[in-house]
Amino acid sequence: MLSWTRASDTSTGAGVAGASFLDLSLRRLGHMPAAWIGGVIVLVLLAVALAGKAVAPFDPLRIVPADKLLSASPAHLFGTDDLGRDLLSRVIAGARISLLVGALVLAIAMSVGVGLGLVAGYWGGWMDEAIMRTTDVFLAFPRLVLAIAIAATLGPGLYNAMVAVALSWWPWYTRLVRGRLLSLREEEFVLAVVSLGAGRPRILLRHLLPNVATTVVIQASIDFGYAILATASLSFIGLGAQPPTPEWGSMIAQARSYMIDAWWYPTFPGLAIFVTVLGFNLLGDAVRDAFDPRLRSSR
Amino acid sequence: MDSVRREGRISRRRFLRTLAAGGAAVGAGAAGPGLFWTRPGSAAGVATDTLIVGQDTAVQTFDPQIVYDNTVRITRGIYEPLVGLEGGTPKIVPKLATSWSATPDVKQWTLKLRPGVTFHDGTPLDSEAVKVTMERLIKINRGFAYAFKGLVAGVDTPDPLTARITLSSPDASFVAKLAAISGNLIVSPKAVREHATGDDLAQGWLKEHGAGTGPYVLESYDKGAQQVVLAQFPGYWGGWSGPHVKRIIFRIVPEASTQRLMVERGEADIVTVVSPDLIDALAKEPGIAVSESPTMRIFYIAMHCQREPLKDVKIRQALSYAFDYEGAKQAIFNGKLAPLNGPLPDNDPAHLSPADKPYRYDLAKAKQLLSESSRPNGGFTLSLSLFQGDPTFRKAAEILQARLKELNIDVNIQELASSVLLDKAGKPDTAPDLLPVRNYPDYADPSALISATFGKDAWGTAGWNFSFYANDHVEQLLTQANQITSQPRRIQLFRDAQRTIVQEAAAIFVGTLINRVAMRSNVHGFQYNPLLGNTFDLYQIAKS
Numbered sequence: 001m002l003s004w005t006r007a008s009d010t011s012t013g014a015g016v017a018g019a020s021f022l023d024l025s026l027r028r029l030g031h032m033p034a035a036w037i038g039g040v041i042v043l044v045l046l047a048v049a050l051a052g053k054a055v056a057p058f059d060p061l062r063i064v065p066a067d068k069l070l071s072a073s074p075a076h077l078f079g080t081d082d083l084g085r086d087l088l089s090r091v092i093a094g095a096r097i098s099l100l101v102g103a104l105v106l107a108i109a110m111s112v113g114v115g116l117g118l119v120a121g122y123w124g125g126w127m128d129e130a131i132m133r134t135t136d137v138f139l140a141f142p143r144l145v146l147a148i149a150i151a152a153t154l155g156p157g158l159y160n161a162m163v164a165v166a167l168s169w170w171p172w173y174t175r176l177v178r179g180r181l182l183s184l185r186e187e188e189f190v191l192a193v194v195s196l197g198a199g200r201p202r203i204l205l206r207h208l209l210p211n212v213a214t215t216v217v218i219q220a221s222i223d224f225g226y227a228i229l230a231t232a233s234l235s236f237i238g239l240g241a242q243p244p245t246p247e248w249g250s251m252i253a254q255a256r257s258y259m260i261d262a263w264w265y266p267t268f269p270g271l272a273i274f275v276t277v278l279g280f281n282l283l284g285d286a287v288r289d290a291f292d293p294r295l296r297s298s299r
Numbered sequence: 300m301d302s303v304r305r306e307g308r309i310s311r312r313r314f315l316r317t318l319a320a321g322g323a324a325v326g327a328g329a330a331g332p333g334l335f336w337t338r339p340g341s342a343a344g345v346a347t348d349t350l351i352v353g354q355d356t357a358v359q360t361f362d363p364q365i366v367y368d369n370t371v372r373i374t375r376g377i378y379e380p381l382v383g384l385e386g387g388t389p390k391i392v393p394k395l396a397t398s399w400s401a402t403p404d405v406k407q408w409t410l411k412l413r414p415g416v417t418f419h420d421g422t423p424l425d426s427e428a429v430k431v432t433m434e435r436l437i438k439i440n441r442g443f444a445y446a447f448k449g450l451v452a453g454v455d456t457p458d459p460l461t462a463r464i465t466l467s468s469p470d471a472s473f474v475a476k477l478a479a480i481s482g483n484l485i486v487s488p489k490a491v492r493e494h495a496t497g498d499d500l501a502q503g504w505l506k507e508h509g510a511g512t513g514p515y516v517l518e519s520y521d522k523g524a525q526q527v528v529l530a531q532f533p534g535y536w537g538g539w540s541g542p543h544v545k546r547i548i549f550r551i552v553p554e555a556s557t558q559r560l561m562v563e564r565g566e567a568d569i570v571t572v573v574s575p576d577l578i579d580a581l582a583k584e585p586g587i588a589v590s591e592s593p594t595m596r597i598f599y600i601a602m603h604c605q606r607e608p609l610k611d612v613k614i615r616q617a618l619s620y621a622f623d624y625e626g627a628k629q630a631i632f633n634g635k636l637a638p639l640n641g642p643l644p645d646n647d648p649a650h651l652s653p654a655d656k657p658y659r660y661d662l663a664k665a666k667q668l669l670s671e672s673s674r675p676n677g678g679f680t681l682s683l684s685l686f687q688g689d690p691t692f693r694k695a696a697e698i699l700q701a702r703l704k705e706l707n708i709d710v711n712i713q714e715l716a717s718s719v720l721l722d723k724a725g726k727p728d729t730a731p732d733l734l735p736v737r738n739y740p741d742y743a744d745p746s747a748l749i750s751a752t753f754g755k756d757a758w759g760t761a762g763w764n765f766s767f768y769a770n771d772h773v774e775q776l777l778t779q780a781n782q783i784t785s786q787p788r789r790i791q792l793f794r795d796a797q798r799t800i801v802q803e804a805a806a807i808f809v810g811t812l813i814n815r816v817a818m819r820s821n822v823h824g825f826q827y828n829p830l831l832g833n834t835f836d837l838y839q840i841a842k843s
Binding site: 061062063065066068069082083084155156157238242243244254256257258259260261 | 554555556559560574576577580623625626627629630685687688690693694696697698700701704711712713714715716
């Protein structure tokens with residue numbers, strides 16, 4: 001956080017005394033209703049995911065054949081599934097899985113994407129060409145179709161699905177970082193450290209990386225929901241989480257033939273995905289608007 | 300960069316809108332299904348001379364010598380076998396052959412053909428057709444060809460209405476094999492000759508055309524609309540005097556809930572979904588009848604007998620005690636499941652009695668057996684593969700998985716498309732440790748199911764032995780049984796073989812399915828035979 005603030009200061013030349021870019025942005029964020037709604041949803045999700053079994057009324061894997069497809073009731077707030085498992089407990093267990101999925105997908109996509117973006121944007125030349133043409137190849141496919149193809153090749157499984165989504169995601173970060181770097185590397189503060197004789201790794205890591213971090217973090221906050229949704233989609237078509245993992249997408253896939261007689265079975269996992277993705281999008285949207293440099297310059 | 304970000308924003312807004320709309324739809328769905336689905340009362344209905352079937356399987360080919368999946372439901376309307384089965388019984392009755400006899404050593408069979416039968420292309424049925432069909436089946440060597448390959452030495456045609464089949468070894472159950480669900484469905488020799496490309500025996504043409512003697516002609520196959528239309532063959536030898544339908548339309552709809560809606564709304568007369576929960580829901584609705592008949596389809600979980608740790612018979616026995624049979628019967632089949640005490644179902648004369656199968660759900664016993672095994676404390680992981688999209692397999696797997704956890708055994712489940720899974724499970728090296736699967740006898744003889752499921756020549760997809768079980772004693776008993784004709788003695792031998800298989804726990808025997816087919820209540824003449832898989836007699840069906 002510290003380096004982030006400092007980097008932003010350097011990029012703007014001189015910050016307003018006492019009110020850094022971060023402070024201003026956060027203050028602006030506080031005035032956005034969307035940010036509050038999104039923030040609350042995300043916080044609740046985090047709390048539920050962390051508490052996990054402590055708040056779940058039952059073991060999400062406990063099979064009770066006699067309690068099959070019970071409607072929502074005080075004993076089972078969300079009802080039960082086709083093997084008599086408590087749906088509320090399964091949806092709660094699914095929260096942890098989904099947050100982990102979002103985090104891991106973005107971690108993989110960002111580490112690959114940002115690294116290659118820095119290399120392409122700073123070195124330029126043939127390396128830039130090679131990297132950018134590779135991203136073009138990846139971007140030529142619709143993201144989900146590419147993820148399906150990769151997941152099908154790797155074989156069904158939650159980790160393979162995450163890798164597949166991440167692999168279809170990294171080129172966006174590469175493009176973002178490279179574009180940002182192209183303008184940054186001509187900035188005076190960079191030229192200054194170059195003239196002082198700083199080595200390339202130092203310039204990249206100490207001076208350029210912190211400057212693209214804001215952009216990348218904002219993009220990631222928006223992408224988080226999509227990453228969860230994409231992985232759930234893969235699970236829905238059977239390429240992701242395998243039974244008995246209480247992953248939301250696979251729960252809906254198993255529930256879809258019960259849509260008519262047991263509406264609660266597909267509905268609650270579906271609502272869980274809906275609320276989660278909505279929460280992360282509202283928050284990501286607000287963060288983006290609050291930190292957008294163009295908004296800042298227009299003030 | 301800007302353009303990328305702007306795109307990002309637009310698509311994000313659009314995405315949020317879509318999400319909101321989706322949320323509204325989910326909310327409305329929660330308010331009650333009535334908003335979305337019209338109930339059966341509003342059924343539009345179909346003309347009474349047209350039957351619409353919700354078909355669950357996409358057509359790969361109509362070739363009578365190749366089709367081995369649920370498309371036989373259609374091909375058995377276009378083509379006919381030499382001999383049939385009476386109603387729902389295993390009794391063999393005349394079809395295209397009116398009589399048959401064997402030499403005393405059961406090595407040569409002579410069949411008299413029905414006079415006055417013509418194929419859809421106008422060719423009269425003669426012994427040449429029997430010869431062409433049998434040779435074609437063996438040459439193409441797919442599906443049911445395994446029952447004839449190596450067995451049939453030659454087909455002679457002494458006169459146009461007599462076919463003589465010579466076997467390389469005695470086979471008392473040969474006519475039963477001719478009555479099987481697929482394989483020996485007689486095809487027009489003229490069509491095979493005229494439409495052959497190179498040496499493909501007209502496989503290319505027969506993929507999308509029909510040339511049989513059956514009551515129905517393949518009128519059209521629309522790949523785009525996924526619809527197959529059969530129309531009455533005016534020259535059918537059986538005649539059209541009784542109650543029959545004029546056209547049969549198969550609409551290919553693999554999704555179970557869509558099939559359910561079709562029959563509810565009267566857009567289909569018969570649906571072929573098998574999900575027990577859906578059928579139970581349909582059974583409660585007015586205007587819909589559910590036909591229930593016993594089957595010979597056994598449901599079991601194959602255990603890989605050639606790979607550690609399941610190579611250890613104690614561990615396989617422990618697993619057999621760890622399966623919750625009663626819970627599975629309720630959770631998966633809503634109680635509609637017949638017992639299974641060994642490889643053969645109770646409606647086979649050679650079936651075992653409950654006393655022969657010691658396994659019932661008993662975790663203490665399972666733990667004890669495990670402690671006597673090579674892995675006394677468990678602590679290993681078993682792989683289990685599932686045929687994608689079948690909830691009965693998935694639920695059986697999850698029930699086993701949950702109980703095995705208590706024995707400190709992990710089960711790693713992987714759902715795969717059936718073609719991928721069959722490819723993997725076909726070979727002992729790549730097959731999963733556990734595979735929930737179904738099987739049914741291809742012909743009316745106890746040997747059919749036992750050797751296909753647990754015979755050493757039937758490993759993987761060579762037959763249906765996904766346990767990769769092989770036992771010399773069992774093989775000896777089966778060979779012995781095929782060489783004699785005394786039925787009581789044969790049954791004794793089959794029972795001995797089964798007792799060994801059960802004692803060695805080659806599979807977890809879950810139960811025998813009950814065939815339940817949902818149809819509109821104005822459909823009559825629905826007839827199901829346990830030996831004919833999932834098919835039903837199209838000629839007998841009528842509507843009022």
